[in-house]
Amino acid sequence: xxxxxxxxxxxxxxxxxxxxxxxxxxxxxxxxxxxxxxxxxxxxxxxxxxxxxxxxxxxxxxxxxxxxxxxxxxxxxxxxxxxxxxxxxxxxxxxxxxxxxxxxxxxxxxxxxxxxxxxxxxxxxxxxxxxxxxxxxxxxxxxxxxxxxxxxxxxxxxxxxxxxxxxxxxxxxxxxxxxxxxxxxxxxxxxxxxxxxxxxxxxxxxxxxxxxxxxxxxxxxxxxxxxxxxxxxxxxxxxxxxxxxxxxxxxxxxxxxxxxxxxxxxxxxxxxxxxxxxxxxxxxxxxxxxxxxxxxxxxxxxxxxxxxxxxxxxxxxxxxxxxxxxxxxxxxxxxxxxxxxxxxxxxxxxxxxxxxxxxxxxxxxxxxxxxxxxxxxxxxxxxxxxxxxxxxxx
Ligand SMILES: *Cc1c(COP(=O)(O)O)cnc(C)c1O
Numbered sequence: 001x002x003x004x005x006x007x008x009x010x011x012x013x014x015x016x017x018x019x020x021x022x023x024x025x026x027x028x029x030x031x032x033x034x035x036x037x038x039x040x041x042x043x044x045x046x047x048x049x050x051x052x053x054x055x056x057x058x059x060x061x062x063x064x065x066x067x068x069x070x071x072x073x074x075x076x077x078x079x080x081x082x083x084x085x086x087x088x089x090x091x092x093x094x095x096x097x098x099x100x101x102x103x104x105x106x107x108x109x110x111x112x113x114x115x116x117x118x119x120x121x122x123x124x125x126x127x128x129x130x131x132x133x134x135x136x137x138x139x140x141x142x143x144x145x146x147x148x149x150x151x152x153x154x155x156x157x158x159x160x161x162x163x164x165x166x167x168x169x170x171x172x173x174x175x176x177x178x179x180x181x182x183x184x185x186x187x188x189x190x191x192x193x194x195x196x197x198x199x200x201x202x203x204x205x206x207x208x209x210x211x212x213x214x215x216x217x218x219x220x221x222x223x224x225x226x227x228x229x230x231x232x233x234x235x236x237x238x239x240x241x242x243x244x245x246x247x248x249x250x251x252x253x254x255x256x257x258x259x260x261x262x263x264x265x266x267x268x269x270x271x272x273x274x275x276x277x278x279x280x281x282x283x284x285x286x287x288x289x290x291x292x293x294x295x296x297x298x299x300x301x302x303x304x305x306x307x308x309x310x311x312x313x314x315x316x317x318x319x320x321x322x323x324x325x326x327x328x329x330x331x332x333x334x335x336x337x338x339x340x341x342x343x344x345x346x347x348x349x350x351x352x353x354x355x356x357x358x359x360x361x362x363x364x365x366x367x368x369x370x371x372x373x374x375x376x377x378x379x380x381x382x383x384x385x386x387x388x389x390x391x392x393x394x
Contacts, residue, residue, distance in 0.1 A: 093116035093122055
């Protein structure tokens with residue numbers, strides 16, 4: 001019965017930790033006819049993607065998408081950069097830092113964990129300590145935007161330390177790319193990966209990655225071949241850039257999607273895009289605080305793309321999220337790991353970071369909390385105040 005019907009998933013407002021809503025232009029681009037992987041048009045598409053990825057990553061060097069979601073970027077980064085038995089310092093202050101640790105372990109490397117509370121960044125001293133603990137340490141891996149906690153990792157001091165030890169800095173920018181400045185060259189990031197379905201407003205399916213020249217040289221000089229054939233960056237590059245050698249079939253429709261998403265970023269301008277994310281997050285936070293809710297992360301370390309707010313004592317976590325979804329079509333995230341049942345995660349990523357969504361969400365949350373018998377104030381006026389102050393009324 002179902003097979004004869006048109007497939008019709010609902011349109012949700014995705015204000016969780018990702019995926020976020022894809023731009024309509026991106027969805028249309030994806031429906032274009034597929035071309036072959038040696039088609040001259042593919043070369044043009046790949047050149048455009050590379051140029052625009054360099055722009056968003058802030059790099060003059062290699063940037064291309066790995067075929068797979070953000071986690072494939074994580075696997076590729078760790079598997080290519082690390083040799084079996086090698087130590088790697090990993091910042092674990094949330095779910096994705098811990099995932100990095102697991103991936104590094106499976107790649108045969110030896111994680112040296114730098115831990116922080118879920119809601120705090122990794123401190124520069126911890127990185128310095130890791131070098132003292134491990135004489136042969138050459139790789140430091142950090143999560144720029146920890147989507148499980150809402151923390152932005154400062155890099156200024158840390159990249160100086162990594163550089164002073166002539167080591168490599170590996171960065172997870174899945175939730176920052178396209179929403180926060182990710183300055184690969186300026187921060188000496190040697191390998192940086194991201195995903196398409198967060199602040200780039202494309203569907204999940206690709207992991208853009210930026211590779212510094214010294215990383216490329218290190219990969220070429222590996223003693224052991226990369227264990228994964230599919231994620232071997234050297235093999236991947238044989239196709240990428242020349243479209244002359246078959247490695248695996250590139251997900252052509254996703255290349256279309258990424259290209260269109262990146263064009264939208266370029267049209268808006270990076271600085272305008274960052275300002276928009278910052279301003280809408282400020283409005284969201286002002287609204288939530290006016291309602292009487294508490295932020296989980298200190299102001300200095302908050303992400304613009306993802307806000308963690310403490311669940312009020314009287315509220316039923318699952319019931320509130322269910323009502324938001326069924327009554328308003330809004331998805332938000334619950335807590336993960338150490339924050340399970342303690343926070344809600346509200347994403348304002350890519351095109352979703354706009355006054356209409358912030359005001360709708362605050363109204364919806366207020367109504368749901370009141371319907372659930374949880375006392376709370378109203379947040380829209382405080383949010384609107386932020387917009388008026390910035391001269392951009394909703
Ligand atoms: C979402 C996310 C990932 C994983 O990406 P997938 O697309 O789910 O594979 C990795 N790191 C961070 C920080 C993320 O937010």
